[in-house]
Amino acid sequence: MREQGKIFAGFSVFILGMAIWYGLWSKDPTGTTALFLAFGLGAFIAFYLLFTAKRVDTGAGDNPNAEVSDDAGVLGFFSPHSWxxxxxxxxxxxxxxxxxxxxxxxxxxxxxxxxxxxxxxxxxxxxxxxxx
Structure with a gap:
């Protein structure tokens, strides 16, 4: 989870820079607002992933030496026939x-x-x- 949190944090910083640049360059309030909202959404996801990564065990995605089979197993219960x-x-x-x-x-x-x-x-x- 830590790696995914870092990816979303980097995405959020990039979108924030683009929102500032776009807002100054274009003077378009709609697009600027959309970019700032995208920054907020990415920052929320990054915060959640980084905050949760402290409380759970290290998964295979955080281990650079992990094999694909290390993440095998039950992922949860999903209703197979729900309408x-x-x-x-x-x-x-x-x-x-x-x-x-x-x-x-x-x-x-x-x-x-x-x-x-x-x-x-x-x-x-x-x-x-x-x-x-």
Whole structure:
């Protein structure tokens, strides 16, 4: 994680320099704001990765002598057959279309997002996937 944090920190410093240079050169407030926001996002990720790297064990990505097989193993549990992300994607798409075409679309998107969130949270509490 430490190496990824350093990469994002370098990216953030580069974007900050480009934002300052672009803001002085072009006098464009929209692009300058977007570049400063990109700097902020990169800095947040760099801070998180560097802060978390102090608390976890050194991974294979931080060891220059590591082999690919050193990072093998279980990475976590991922639901293999969940339909809830599709529901959230459709609801989120409708919500963003509501910003473009009209706020009335939110009346259709909010229930779809709510159903998707409820289903995702309680997916393993009922039905065939119920855990004992």
């Amino acid at each position: 809830q992300p599709l529901s959230l994607g459709i609801g989120g798409s409708l919500a963003f279309l509501g910003v473009i075409f009209g706020w009335w679309l939110l009346f259709f998107s909010v229930p779809i997002i709510g159903i998707g969130l409820f289903g995702w949270v309680f997916e393993y509490y009922r039905g065939e996937n119920q855990t004992q």
